[in-house]
Amino acid sequence: MSGPGHNGGPPLEEPDAEELAALGWRRHCWRVAHRRAWKAPPREVVLRRLARAEELGMSYRDYTLEILERGRHL
Template identity: 70%
Template sequence: MAAERIGHNGGPPLEEENDGGWGLFIWRKAHKRAWKTPPREIALRRLERAEALGMSYKAYTLEILERGRHL
């Protein structure tokens, strides 16, 4: 197996070589859990903050997931 580069997140390869094994299953499960719909109050708060920053809700949520903190 080739050595993984620094910063590699261990996700499935982007090529179609993936056999649909355990790694892909775990990756999809984590993706689904990360994008799970939050409670109504949190979603409304994020939407309000995203609009104030001139971003879409999805882009703002992605920033939260990538950085681990609110903008």
């Protein structure tokens, strides 16, 4: 794991076997979280989001991304 102030760029040295295993687990966790976040919500929620997105002049996907990133509705 990188510390505070790290820019998230690639490491300068090759990761060892233990770090590779951790990266695999982290990638798995991100994939599961991504699937859960983008799981299709109920129809009523989709229609409400779509109407609000149109009011704001945004696409449904952009509006949903804002909700997922900020954790609150616009």
